[in-house]
Amino acid sequence: MSSAGGPWDPRQQYRGFGAFPQPEPPRRKRRGWLIAASVLGAVVLIAAMAAVVVIGLREQRTAAVPAPPPSPEASAVRAGWQVVAVPKRGAVYDVPQDWEIDADPGAVHAVGPPDDAVTLTGVAHQQRGFCPGDDNSFRAMSGASARLGPDDAAVAEETLGTFISHAFTRGGVAPLVEQSPPERLQLTGGVPATRVNARVTLPAPTGCDARSVAVAVVATNNDGTSSLVFVGAADQDVPGGVSETTLHEVSTSLRPQ
Structure with a gap:
């Protein structure tokens, strides 16, 4: 994912991610995306992934205050991996x-405008700085x-649609999206969940954007x-990229703490 857009004006938009027991308001579905972050009150601009196969992101951040690591009992469920704490979501x-x-882990990142953003905390990136001249680009994130909805399937599908619409629209051109039907599964400890996947393709990727991006919710x-x-x-289809299989393993390692 490569960086996109110019300086961010907080009077126009807020882009930052959210937290679990404080659900976000209902979201409308749109295409395209631009990520930003708020760290301890300082708004931070991240960049956007490109669609129909994209990715490359940028982030202009202020120094963050380290937060406590996951509790000692929070060991990775996959050998050799590391644990990401999401304290705001438990x-x-x-x-x-x-x-x-x-x-x-409490730094807030967001995709979309203030009234329709997908907010995230406990964020991790892969291949950060891969794009020449863009230290804040990345290949995966x-x-x-926490989002409103009557059941897990409804929440997963709504979140996927909103995220893709905000993250991958480029120049008013919506991405091509191939979405799987909701899949019921059990997370660690037998916790029931629903997963939805999509392959996004950018008609006209630019800069360090990839042409194809896998998304999992x-x-x-x-x-x-x-x-x-x-x-x-x-x-997807980039040197050293994260496969859809690995993204599946990352997504299904989610568990309440």
Whole structure:
């Protein structure tokens, strides 16, 4: 994912990710995406993934205050991987060792405008800085949120649609999206969840954008009002990229803590 867009004006838009027991308001579905972050009150601009096969992101961040690591009992469920804490959501998930975990798991990242953003905390990136001249670009990213909806399937599909619409529209051109039907599964500890996958293709990728991007969303713990949600995306068909299989393993390692 490569960086996109110019300086961000906080008077126009807020782009930052959210937290679990405070669900986000209902979202409308649109295409395209631009990521930004808020760290301890400082708004941070991240960049956007390109669609119809994209990715490459940028982030202009201020220094973050390190937060406590996952509790000692939070060990990775996949051998050799590392645990990502999502304290605002009361959850953890795992990523491979070559991923970079945000030093502040409470830092808020968002995709979309203030009234329709997908917000994430507990964020991790893979191949950060891969794009020449863009230290904040990356090939894959992940994070967790909490979103409103009557059940996990509804939440997963709505989140996927909103995320893709905001993250991958380029110059008013929507991406091509191939989406799988909701899949019921069990997370670690037998926790029921729903997962939806999509392959996004950018008609006209630019810069360091990939042409194809895999997106995975897992929703769990619905209480009749909202769900804990994992969102991950990875450039496909790129050197050293994260495969759809690995993205699946990352997404299904989500578990309440």
